[in-house]
Amino acid sequence: MDIPRKLGILIFTAAPAIVGGGIVYHFFDSFVHVVVFEMLLLTAVLGIFSS
DSSP: OHHHHHHHHHHHHHHHHHHHHHHHHHHHHOHHHHHEEEEHHHHHHHHHOOO
């Protein structure tokens, strides 16, 4: 996988991280849940990069 494709994937996952983090915080009122959500997104991106 080349560098522009990796950067595109990071940009594509940045919007769900920001918006989704706000939605998760709204529903649970806890940053712990936001961190868990962000870690799930991070593992998904790392899984895509490893393949």
